[in-house]
Amino acid sequence: MEERIAINFDPNSQMALNFLLAFIMFGVSLDLKWSDISRAFRKPKPTLLGLFSQFILLPALTFVLAYLWHPIPGLALGMFLVAACPGGTVSNFMSSMAKADLGLSVTLTAISTLLCLFFTPFNFELWSGLYPETGDLLKSVSLDAVELFKTVFLFLILPVFVGMYVGAKKPVLTAKMLKPVRWASMLIFMAFIVVAFLKNKDNFITYAELALALVIVHNLIALVSGYLVGKVGRLGEPASRSLAIETGIQNSALGLVICFKFFPEIGEMALLCAMWGIWHIISGLSISAVWSRSNS
Numbered sequence: 605m606e607e608r609i610a611i612n613f614d615p616n617s618q619m620a621l622n623f624l625l626a627f628i629m630f631g632v633s634l635d636l637k638w639s640d641i642s643r644a645f646r647k648p649k650p651t652l653l654g655l656f657s658q659f660i661l662l663p664a665l666t667f668v669l670a671y672l673w674h675p676i677p678g679l680a681l682g683m684f685l686v687a688a689c690p691g692g693t694v695s696n697f698m699s700s701m702a703k704a705d706l707g708l709s710v711t712l713t714a715i716s717t718l719l720c721l722f723f724t725p726f727n728f729e730l731w732s733g734l735y736p737e738t739g740d741l742l743k744s745v746s747l748d749a750v751e752l753f754k755t756v757f758l759f760l761i762l763p764v765f766v767g768m769y770v771g772a773k774k775p776v777l778t779a780k781m782l783k784p785v786r787w788a789s790m791l792i793f794m795a796f797i798v799v800a801f802l803k804n805k806d807n808f809i810t811y812a813e814l815a816l817a818l819v820i821v822h823n824l825i826a827l828v829s830g831y832l833v834g835k836v837g838r839l840g841e842p843a844s845r846s847l848a849i850e851t852g853i854q855n856s857a858l859g860l861v862i863c864f865k866f867f868p869e870i871g872e873m874a875l876l877c878a879m880w881g882i883w884h885i886i887s888g889l890s891i892s893a894v895w896s897r898s899n900s
Contacts, residue, residue, distance in 0.1 A: 620796075621796065621857075621860060621861055621864060622755075622758075622759045622861055622865075623759070624789070624792060624793060624796060624857065625759045625760065625763075625857045625858060625861050626758075626759045626760075626762075626763040627763070627785075627789055627792075628693050628789040628790075628793060628857055629693070629717070629759070629760055629763040629764050629767065630763040630764075630766055630767040630770075630785070631693075631767065631782070631785035631786045631788075631789045632693045632696075632713070632764070632767065632786070633714075633763065633764040633765075633766075633767030633768050633771070634767045634768075634770060634771040634778050634781070634782050634785065635771055635778065635782060636710065636713075636714055636764070636767065636768050636771065637768070637771070637772070638768070640707070640710045640711050640714050641711065641714050641715060641718075643707060643708075643711045644711055644715050647708075649837070649839075650705070650708050650834075650837075650839050650843050650846075650847075651708070651711055651712060651715060653833055653834065653837045653839065653847065654708065654712040654716075654830075654833075654846070654847050654850055654851075655712070655715065655716065655719070656833065657829060657830045657833040657834075657847050657850070657851045658690070658691065658712070658716055658830075658850060658851050659716070659719070659723045659727060661829055661833065661851075662687045662825075662826055662829065662830075662851055663684070663687045663688060663727045663730075663731050664731075665687075665825055665826075665829055666683050666684060666686075666687040666731065666822065666825075667684075667731050667734065667735060669683070669818075669821065669822060669825060670683055670684070670735055670738075671735070673818065673821075675814065675818055676811070676814075676872060677737040677738050677740070677741040678741070678811075678870045678871070678872025678873055679811065679814065679815055679818060679872045679873075679875075679876050680732075680735060680737065680738050681732055681738045681741060681742070681867070681870060681872075681873050682815075682859075682863070682872060682873035682874070682875070682876030682877055683818060683822055683876060684727075684728055684731045684732040684735070684738065685728055685732075685859050685862060685863070685873060685877065686822070686854050686856060686859050686876065686877055686880050687727065687731070687822075687826075687854070688720075688723065688724045688725075688726075688727035688728040688731070689720065689724055689854045689855045689856065689858050689859050690713075690716035690717045690719070690720035690723075690724065690760075690854070690855050690858070691712060691713045691716045691717070691850045691851075691853060691854065691855065692853035692854050692855050692856065692884060692888075693786075693789070693790070693855060693857070694786075694790060694853060694885060694888065695709055695712075695713055695849050695850050695853040695888070696709050696710050696713055697786075698849050698853065698888045698889065698891075698892040699845065699846050699849050699850075699892075701889075701892040701893070701895075701896050702845050702849065702891065702892035702895035702896055703842065703845070703895055703896060703898075704842050704843070704845035704846040704849060704895070705840075705842040705843040705845070705846045706846075708842075708843050708846045708847075709846040709849065709850060712846065712847075712850045713850065714764075716850070717760065717761070717764055717855075718761065718764075720756060720760065720855075720858075721753065721756050721757060721760075721761055724756060724858070725749060725752050725753065725756075729742075741870070748866070751865075751866070752862065752866065755861060755862070755865060756858070759858075759861060760855075760858055790885075793857055793881065794881070794882060794885075797860075797878045797881055797882060800860075800874070800878060801875075801878060808871065808875045811872055811875060812875070812879075815872070815875050815876045815879050816879055816883070818876065819876060819879045819880050819883045820883060820887075822880075823852055823880065823883055823884055823887050824887070826851045826852040826854070827848045827849075827851065827852035827887065827891065828848070829851060830844075830847040830848040830849070830850060830851025830852055831844050831845065831847060831848035833847055833851075834846070834847040834848070845895055848891070849888060849891075849892070852884060852887065852888060853884050853888050854880065854884065856877050856878070856880045856881035856884065857881065859877035859880070859881075860874060860877045860878060860881070863877055
Protein backbone atom coordinates (compact mmCIF):
# COMPACT_ATOMS: atom_id res chain seq x y z
CA MET A 605 0.00 0.00 0.00
CA GLU A 606 1.24 3.51 -0.79
CA GLU A 607 2.81 5.55 1.98
CA ARG A 608 0.38 7.92 3.64
CA ILE A 609 1.01 11.60 4.19
CA ALA A 610 0.12 13.19 7.53
CA ILE A 611 -1.40 16.66 7.90
CA ASN A 612 0.65 19.34 9.62
CA PHE A 613 -2.24 21.04 11.37
CA ASP A 614 -2.27 22.10 15.02
CA PRO A 615 -5.34 21.74 17.31
CA ASN A 616 -6.02 25.49 17.35
CA SER A 617 -6.24 25.55 13.56
CA GLN A 618 -8.57 22.57 13.63
CA MET A 619 -10.87 24.35 16.07
CA ALA A 620 -10.73 27.49 13.91
CA LEU A 621 -11.90 25.42 10.94
CA ASN A 622 -14.77 24.02 13.02
CA PHE A 623 -15.98 27.51 13.89
CA LEU A 624 -15.43 28.70 10.33
CA LEU A 625 -17.82 25.95 9.17
CA ALA A 626 -20.33 27.09 11.81
CA PHE A 627 -19.97 30.71 10.64
CA ILE A 628 -20.50 29.67 7.02
CA MET A 629 -23.64 27.70 7.86
CA PHE A 630 -24.94 30.57 10.02
CA GLY A 631 -24.53 32.96 7.09
CA VAL A 632 -26.18 30.59 4.64
CA SER A 633 -29.25 30.13 6.83
CA LEU A 634 -29.91 33.79 7.65
CA ASP A 635 -32.52 34.12 4.91
CA LEU A 636 -33.71 30.52 5.17
CA LYS A 637 -37.35 30.16 6.21
CA TRP A 638 -39.47 27.26 7.38
CA SER A 639 -41.51 27.69 4.21
CA ASP A 640 -38.38 26.71 2.25
CA ILE A 641 -38.33 23.40 4.10
CA SER A 642 -42.10 22.86 3.90
CA ARG A 643 -41.89 23.24 0.11
CA ALA A 644 -40.48 19.71 0.11
CA PHE A 645 -43.89 18.47 1.25
CA ARG A 646 -45.89 20.74 -1.04
CA LYS A 647 -43.84 19.79 -4.13
CA PRO A 648 -42.22 16.46 -3.24
CA LYS A 649 -41.16 15.25 -6.71
CA PRO A 650 -38.40 17.82 -7.43
CA THR A 651 -37.11 17.54 -3.86
CA LEU A 652 -37.05 13.74 -3.90
CA LEU A 653 -35.27 13.70 -7.26
CA GLY A 654 -32.71 16.19 -5.94
CA LEU A 655 -32.08 14.12 -2.82
CA PHE A 656 -31.82 10.97 -4.93
CA SER A 657 -29.24 12.67 -7.15
CA GLN A 658 -27.24 13.93 -4.19
CA PHE A 659 -27.37 11.14 -1.62
CA ILE A 660 -27.84 8.01 -3.74
CA LEU A 661 -26.72 8.52 -7.34
CA LEU A 662 -23.59 10.61 -6.72
CA PRO A 663 -22.07 8.24 -4.11
CA ALA A 664 -22.80 5.29 -6.42
CA LEU A 665 -21.19 7.02 -9.41
CA THR A 666 -18.23 7.94 -7.18
CA PHE A 667 -17.77 4.25 -6.43
CA VAL A 668 -17.79 3.47 -10.17
CA LEU A 669 -15.25 6.25 -10.85
CA ALA A 670 -12.96 4.97 -8.10
CA TYR A 671 -13.27 1.41 -9.40
CA LEU A 672 -12.39 2.44 -12.96
CA TRP A 673 -9.65 4.97 -12.10
CA HIS A 674 -8.19 3.05 -9.14
CA PRO A 675 -6.57 6.03 -7.33
CA ILE A 676 -4.49 5.59 -4.19
CA PRO A 677 -6.71 4.71 -1.18
CA GLY A 678 -6.37 8.09 0.55
CA LEU A 679 -7.62 10.01 -2.49
CA ALA A 680 -10.42 7.50 -3.06
CA LEU A 681 -11.46 7.96 0.57
CA GLY A 682 -11.57 11.72 -0.04
CA MET A 683 -13.81 11.17 -3.07
CA PHE A 684 -16.26 9.10 -1.00
CA LEU A 685 -16.27 11.76 1.72
CA VAL A 686 -16.99 14.61 -0.70
CA ALA A 687 -19.81 12.59 -2.28
CA ALA A 688 -21.31 11.96 1.16
CA CYS A 689 -21.44 15.65 2.11
CA PRO A 690 -24.57 17.81 1.67
CA GLY A 691 -24.96 20.66 -0.82
CA GLY A 692 -22.42 23.47 -0.77
CA THR A 693 -22.93 26.89 0.75
CA VAL A 694 -22.73 28.90 -2.51
CA SER A 695 -25.19 26.78 -4.50
CA ASN A 696 -28.12 29.16 -3.97
CA PHE A 697 -26.17 32.12 -5.32
CA MET A 698 -25.13 30.06 -8.34
CA SER A 699 -28.72 28.91 -8.97
CA SER A 700 -29.90 32.50 -8.93
CA MET A 701 -27.16 33.47 -11.36
CA ALA A 702 -27.91 30.48 -13.62
CA LYS A 703 -31.64 31.30 -14.02
CA ALA A 704 -32.38 28.04 -12.22
CA ASP A 705 -35.25 27.26 -9.83
CA LEU A 706 -33.98 29.22 -6.83
CA GLY A 707 -36.79 28.03 -4.56
CA LEU A 708 -35.92 24.40 -5.26
CA SER A 709 -32.23 25.12 -4.73
CA VAL A 710 -32.88 26.69 -1.32
CA THR A 711 -35.16 23.81 -0.33
CA LEU A 712 -32.59 21.19 -1.35
CA THR A 713 -29.80 22.99 0.49
CA ALA A 714 -31.90 23.11 3.66
CA ILE A 715 -33.18 19.54 3.49
CA SER A 716 -29.83 18.01 2.52
CA THR A 717 -28.11 19.88 5.35
CA LEU A 718 -30.57 18.46 7.87
CA LEU A 719 -30.49 14.95 6.41
CA CYS A 720 -26.70 14.86 6.28
CA LEU A 721 -26.74 14.12 10.01
CA PHE A 722 -27.63 10.59 8.90
CA PHE A 723 -26.63 10.36 5.25
CA THR A 724 -23.08 11.72 5.50
CA PRO A 725 -21.74 9.09 7.93
CA PHE A 726 -23.94 6.37 6.37
CA ASN A 727 -22.85 6.96 2.76
CA PHE A 728 -19.22 7.48 3.69
CA GLU A 729 -18.95 4.23 5.63
CA LEU A 730 -21.09 2.28 3.15
CA TRP A 731 -19.27 3.14 -0.08
CA SER A 732 -15.76 3.38 1.32
CA GLY A 733 -16.37 0.04 3.02
CA LEU A 734 -17.50 -1.57 -0.23
CA TYR A 735 -14.39 -0.41 -2.10
CA PRO A 736 -11.70 -2.94 -1.07
CA GLU A 737 -8.69 -0.64 -0.66
CA THR A 738 -10.51 2.10 1.25
CA GLY A 739 -12.26 -0.56 3.32
CA ASP A 740 -8.89 -1.88 4.41
CA LEU A 741 -7.68 1.65 5.11
CA LEU A 742 -10.70 2.44 7.29
CA LYS A 743 -9.96 -0.59 9.44
CA SER A 744 -6.56 0.89 10.29
CA VAL A 745 -7.91 4.22 11.58
CA SER A 746 -10.40 5.17 14.27
CA LEU A 747 -13.75 6.63 13.23
CA ASP A 748 -15.97 7.32 16.24
CA ALA A 749 -19.56 7.43 14.92
CA VAL A 750 -20.82 9.31 17.99
CA GLU A 751 -18.11 11.96 17.67
CA LEU A 752 -18.85 12.32 13.96
CA PHE A 753 -22.54 12.79 14.75
CA LYS A 754 -21.70 15.43 17.38
CA THR A 755 -19.36 17.27 15.00
CA VAL A 756 -21.97 17.45 12.24
CA PHE A 757 -24.66 18.56 14.66
CA LEU A 758 -22.62 21.22 16.50
CA PHE A 759 -20.89 22.85 13.54
CA LEU A 760 -23.41 22.27 10.75
CA ILE A 761 -26.98 21.67 11.96
CA LEU A 762 -27.05 23.92 15.05
CA PRO A 763 -25.72 27.04 13.25
CA VAL A 764 -28.47 26.60 10.63
CA PHE A 765 -31.18 26.79 13.29
CA VAL A 766 -29.47 29.77 14.94
CA GLY A 767 -29.24 31.55 11.58
CA MET A 768 -32.91 30.86 10.84
CA TYR A 769 -33.88 32.20 14.26
CA VAL A 770 -31.84 35.39 13.86
CA GLY A 771 -33.21 35.89 10.34
CA ALA A 772 -36.79 35.56 11.56
CA LYS A 773 -36.39 37.75 14.66
CA LYS A 774 -34.05 40.43 13.24
CA PRO A 775 -35.04 40.91 9.57
CA VAL A 776 -33.58 44.44 9.29
CA LEU A 777 -30.24 43.42 10.79
CA THR A 778 -30.23 40.28 8.63
CA ALA A 779 -30.73 42.27 5.44
CA LYS A 780 -27.68 44.41 6.30
CA MET A 781 -25.35 41.58 7.27
CA LEU A 782 -26.39 38.89 4.76
CA LYS A 783 -24.08 39.68 1.85
CA PRO A 784 -21.03 40.70 3.93
CA VAL A 785 -21.28 37.53 6.03
CA ARG A 786 -21.54 35.28 2.97
CA TRP A 787 -18.70 36.93 1.06
CA ALA A 788 -16.51 36.98 4.16
CA SER A 789 -17.14 33.30 4.89
CA MET A 790 -16.29 32.26 1.31
CA LEU A 791 -13.11 34.36 1.16
CA ILE A 792 -11.95 33.24 4.61
CA PHE A 793 -12.58 29.59 3.68
CA MET A 794 -10.56 29.88 0.46
CA ALA A 795 -7.75 31.63 2.35
CA PHE A 796 -7.87 28.85 4.94
CA ILE A 797 -7.43 26.24 2.20
CA VAL A 798 -4.47 28.12 0.71
CA VAL A 799 -2.76 28.41 4.12
CA ALA A 800 -3.35 24.73 4.89
CA PHE A 801 -1.92 23.76 1.49
CA LEU A 802 1.16 25.95 1.95
CA LYS A 803 1.81 24.49 5.40
CA ASN A 804 1.72 21.00 3.91
CA LYS A 805 2.98 21.69 0.38
CA ASP A 806 6.00 19.38 0.63
CA ASN A 807 3.70 16.48 1.45
CA PHE A 808 0.82 17.42 -0.84
CA ILE A 809 2.82 18.21 -3.98
CA THR A 810 3.36 14.51 -4.72
CA TYR A 811 -0.34 13.89 -5.30
CA ALA A 812 -1.50 17.38 -6.31
CA GLU A 813 -1.83 16.71 -10.06
CA LEU A 814 -3.64 13.41 -9.58
CA ALA A 815 -5.97 14.93 -6.99
CA LEU A 816 -6.82 17.85 -9.29
CA ALA A 817 -7.58 15.51 -12.19
CA LEU A 818 -9.83 13.39 -9.97
CA VAL A 819 -11.65 16.45 -8.68
CA ILE A 820 -12.30 17.85 -12.17
CA VAL A 821 -13.71 14.56 -13.50
CA HIS A 822 -15.63 13.81 -10.28
CA ASN A 823 -17.18 17.28 -10.22
CA LEU A 824 -18.13 17.07 -13.90
CA ILE A 825 -19.87 13.74 -13.28
CA ALA A 826 -21.78 15.31 -10.37
CA LEU A 827 -22.94 18.31 -12.42
CA VAL A 828 -23.97 16.25 -15.45
CA SER A 829 -25.70 13.51 -13.46
CA GLY A 830 -27.73 16.06 -11.49
CA TYR A 831 -28.83 17.80 -14.67
CA LEU A 832 -29.79 14.50 -16.32
CA VAL A 833 -31.83 13.42 -13.30
CA GLY A 834 -33.88 16.58 -13.71
CA LYS A 835 -34.34 16.02 -17.42
CA VAL A 836 -35.25 12.34 -17.09
CA GLY A 837 -37.64 13.29 -14.29
CA ARG A 838 -39.25 15.89 -16.60
CA LEU A 839 -38.74 18.76 -14.18
CA GLY A 840 -38.06 21.43 -16.78
CA GLU A 841 -34.92 23.40 -17.52
CA PRO A 842 -34.76 25.66 -14.42
CA ALA A 843 -35.25 22.76 -11.99
CA SER A 844 -32.75 20.60 -13.90
CA ARG A 845 -30.16 23.36 -13.55
CA SER A 846 -30.83 23.51 -9.82
CA LEU A 847 -30.30 19.76 -9.48
CA ALA A 848 -27.04 20.02 -11.42
CA ILE A 849 -25.76 22.76 -9.12
CA GLU A 850 -26.97 21.14 -5.89
CA THR A 851 -25.34 17.83 -6.87
CA GLY A 852 -22.11 19.38 -8.14
CA ILE A 853 -21.56 21.90 -5.34
CA GLN A 854 -20.73 19.94 -2.18
CA ASN A 855 -20.00 21.18 1.33
CA SER A 856 -16.25 20.66 1.21
CA ALA A 857 -15.83 22.68 4.42
CA LEU A 858 -17.59 19.87 6.28
CA GLY A 859 -15.36 17.39 4.47
CA LEU A 860 -12.24 19.21 5.67
CA VAL A 861 -13.53 19.36 9.25
CA ILE A 862 -14.03 15.58 9.18
CA CYS A 863 -10.58 15.05 7.61
CA PHE A 864 -8.72 17.12 10.17
CA LYS A 865 -10.63 15.74 13.15
CA PHE A 866 -10.82 12.03 12.30
CA PHE A 867 -8.19 11.37 9.60
CA PRO A 868 -5.16 13.62 10.24
CA GLU A 869 -2.87 10.74 9.25
CA ILE A 870 -4.45 10.49 5.77
CA GLY A 871 -3.50 13.83 4.25
CA GLU A 872 -4.55 12.80 0.75
CA MET A 873 -8.19 13.03 1.90
CA ALA A 874 -7.76 16.63 2.98
CA LEU A 875 -5.92 17.46 -0.23
CA LEU A 876 -8.81 16.20 -2.35
CA CYS A 877 -11.45 17.99 -0.24
CA ALA A 878 -9.47 21.23 -0.35
CA MET A 879 -9.09 21.07 -4.13
CA TRP A 880 -12.80 20.31 -4.48
CA GLY A 881 -13.53 23.38 -2.32
CA ILE A 882 -11.74 25.62 -4.81
CA TRP A 883 -12.63 23.83 -8.04
CA HIS A 884 -16.38 23.58 -7.46
CA ILE A 885 -16.53 27.35 -7.10
CA ILE A 886 -14.73 27.75 -10.44
CA SER A 887 -16.86 25.16 -12.25
CA GLY A 888 -20.10 26.29 -10.61
CA LEU A 889 -19.59 29.95 -11.44
CA SER A 890 -18.53 29.05 -14.99
CA ILE A 891 -21.61 26.97 -15.77
CA SER A 892 -23.82 29.53 -14.05
CA ALA A 893 -22.34 32.29 -16.21
CA VAL A 894 -23.07 30.24 -19.35
CA TRP A 895 -26.63 29.53 -18.25
CA SER A 896 -27.17 33.16 -17.29
CA ARG A 897 -26.81 34.09 -20.98
CA SER A 898 -29.24 31.43 -22.20
CA ASN A 899 -33.00 31.12 -22.02
CA SER A 900 -34.21 28.89 -19.23
